[in-house]
Amino acid sequence: MIRGLYTGASGMLAEMARTDVISNNMANVNTTAFKKDRTIFRAFPEMNIHRIHDPVPAGLDKVVDPRPFIGMMGTGVMLDEVNTDFNQGHLITTSNPLDLAIRGEGFFQVQTPEGIRYTRDGSFSLSSNGYLVTKEGYYVLGENGPLQLLQTGDITISQQGEVFVNDEYIDRLNIVTFADLNQLQKQGDNLYFTDAVPEPLQDADVVQGALEGSNISIVAEMVDLISAFRAYEANQKVIQTHDTTLDRAINDVGRI
Numbered sequence: 001m002i003r004g005l006y007t008g009a010s011g012m013l014a015e016m017a018r019t020d021v022i023s024n025n026m027a028n029v030n031t032t033a034f035k036k037d038r039t040i041f042r043a044f045p046e047m048n049i050h051r052i053h054d055p056v057p058a059g060l061d062k063v064v065d066p067r068p069f070i071g072m073m074g075t076g077v078m079l080d081e082v083n084t085d086f087n088q089g090h091l092i093t094t095s096n097p098l099d100l101a102i103r104g105e106g107f108f109q110v111q112t113p114e115g116i117r118y119t120r121d122g123s124f125s126l127s128s129n130g131y132l133v134t135k136e137g138y139y140v141l142g143e144n145g146p147l148q149l150l151q152t153g154d155i156t157i158s159q160q161g162e163v164f165v166n167d168e169y170i171d172r173l174n175i176v177t178f179a180d181l182n183q184l185q186k187q188g189d190n191l192y193f194t195d196a197v198p199e200p201l202q203d204a205d206v207v208q209g210a211l212e213g214s215n216i217s218i219v220a221e222m223v224d225l226i227s228a229f230r231a232y233e234a235n236q237k238v239i240q241t242h243d244t245t246l247d248r249a250i251n252d253v254g255r256i
Contacts, residue, residue: 010076010233033120034214042080089215103205117191142171
């Protein structure tokens with residue numbers, strides 16, 4: 001009976017974690033190129049249930065306890081990992097020449113104080129000394145390092161990520177990908193980091209004057225949030241029922 005309390009509590013903790021992830025997704029529904037997170041749960045090992053203390057006659061005044069198998073009993077659930085969904089978000093046209101979106105796979109490389117990081121948020125701008133930077137001021141990397149536009153004029157960025165100013169070639173955006181996207185970890189500021197070696201993406205599809213929206217469906221997240229609340233309440237009822245049963249067993253049955 002006590003085990004049921006632990007099973008119900010593990011379910012409540014799991015649904016609390018699921019609710020936190022869903023809430024974070026909903027809060028970032030309008031964040032440029034945000035990728036939704038998904039919770040993955042793992043069940044604790046199940047236990048075989050046998051009926052005991054149920055002897056049957058075995059002849060010659062002997063009995064045996066066969067302990068027949070009844071079924072399996074779950075022992076709870078735990079959060080195994082938080083997985084990121086890297087599916088493409090919809091593209092939003094801005095007509096700003098420094099707004100870039102990647103159609104399909106790929107990440108921009110940026111230089112941060114902690115090292116090289118990766119992002120799909122292409123809402124860039126120019127710093128006072130002509131460097132292409134993110135909203136946080138991190139340098140956007142080209143194939144030759146931080147991308148600096150030494151002159152002003154018409155900025156054109158080709159589909160392959162080649163940067164031109166007044167039709168003069170400057171550099172090419174260093175757009176990369178990874179063999180296993182699950183190795184990427186969110187850091188904050190729409191950045192990802194990993195120890196894996198990036199692979200140059202030669203056939204990148206860059207769209208100038210557009211931004212990638214988040215890949216979150218607010219309706220789907222609301223449905224998941226309601227489902228998480230209902231599951232939490234169900235586990236809460238399990239604990240309340242076990243508590244009531246224990247109270248009766250101690251105070252009523254024990255009195256007899």
